[in-house]
Amino acid sequence: MDIDTLVIGAGQAGLATSYWLSKAGVAHLVVDRRDRLGGSWPDRWDSFHLVAPNFTIRLPGKEYAGPDPDAFMPRDEIAGYVADYAADIDAPVRLGTTVRRLGAAGDRLLAHIDGDVIEARNVVLATGPFQRPRLPAAARGLADHVHQLHSQGYRRPGQLPDGGVLVVGTGQSGAQLVEDLHRTGREVHVAVSMCPAAPRRYRGRDMIWWLLQTFLHGAEVGVPFPTVADLPTPAARFACIPHLSGVDGGHDVDLRWLARDGVRLYGQLVAADGPVVRFSDDLDKRLAFVDSAFDREFRPLFDAYIAAAEIDAPPDDRPPRDDYVPPTSTELDLDAAGITTVLWATGYRLDFGWLDLPVLDEWGYPRHVRGVTEHPGLYAVSLPWLHTEGSSVLAGVGADAEHVVAHLAARNAQRKFAS
Incomplete structure (x- = not known):
């Protein structure tokens, strides 16, 4: 399978990235190892509520507009909100798909999944801060x-x-x-x-x-x-x-x-x-x-x-x-x-053991400048302090995703012009 951009992770950050990729006209696919939408929110305990009020839900194209902006959304509603977001933006999501290894060959990135390899010009890591x-x-x-x-x-x-x-x-x-x-x-x-x-x-x-x-x-x-x-x-x-x-x-x-x-x-x-x-x-x-x-x-x-x-x-x-x-x-x-x-x-702790590219620092964190890593075409969103303290939360993932997609789209345009 050959695509322009692969987004790994269909939580809030991956979906926000999908939103901006669609706005930029970039063909892409979002994959997630889980078998249902909602990101990692269903992993929280039963009584969990958002620690931040509902007004901080600022996903691009779906900011909170409900009747209780100062309330704190419970776990299942948060998961449902994120799942609905995928449908609202018509994100091209493939669930139940685990990337076992991500490597490179020439100017392509190769994502090895069970029984297949996805070739992509760009890959966005959107696996979030709660990895292991x-x-x-x-x-x-x-x-x-x-x-x-x-x-x-x-x-x-x-x-x-x-x-x-x-x-x-x-x-x-x-x-x-x-x-x-x-x-x-x-x-x-x-x-x-x-x-x-x-x-x-x-x-x-x-x-x-x-x-x-x-x-x-x-x-x-x-x-x-x-x-x-x-x-x-x-x-x-x-x-x-x-x-x-x-x-x-x-x-x-x-x-x-x-x-x-x-x-x-x-x-x-x-x-x-x-x-x-x-x-x-x-x-x-x-x-x-x-x-x-x-x-x-x-x-x-x-x-x-x-x-x-x-x-x-x-x-x-x-x-x-x-x-x-x-x-x-x-x-x-x-x-x-x-x-x-x-x-x-x-x-x-972060777990990028499946990333077969020399881009990790001593803490296992991708070396980058605001989500643009050292490897051409490889990006990251939703990591702790990717750019600010808000980079991994509902209020901040949209801004970082927009920045990453702007760089990615410009890189695509430059490559097309050069060819």
């Missing part, structure tokens, strides 16, 4: 009778064995899973990450509203939204996302409040020996970092935008910071504590 669950080395040291599950496989508290749960990691997913388990009466223990907290509302608006406005309009008033070039190191592309929740109309996730309500907090899980796990002795410092991150990373940006755009916003009315540090320990016997499950909310 990451498990720490300590997971191998746990006793065999302890049930282990990565957050990717978690759906509801009832799927876990009876007994307490140790949640390892308090990024955006981990913090929400702690709440999901705690509200059902489970005894929950938590190994706390260095992931920032964020207030649901700041100066009269949802925190994400300020983030979106700065993303869309900051440059117009001299407050540009940070790009990947502003990160201190390339490793910062993989930093965890602030924890918030879209459940019950949206709210903060406060680890100290959860501790006051009976959740047990610990430092970082550093080792496991059978049923015994050990933690770093720095819970107080971790909680202080978590609670202060918003004022370091986001508040200066938002305040600068509010001032520059001359927005009449109310003052910061967040309640005083809670300095409660719960009792903790550096060692926990899971059996003695009645803990039967360790739930790993330790994130994901």
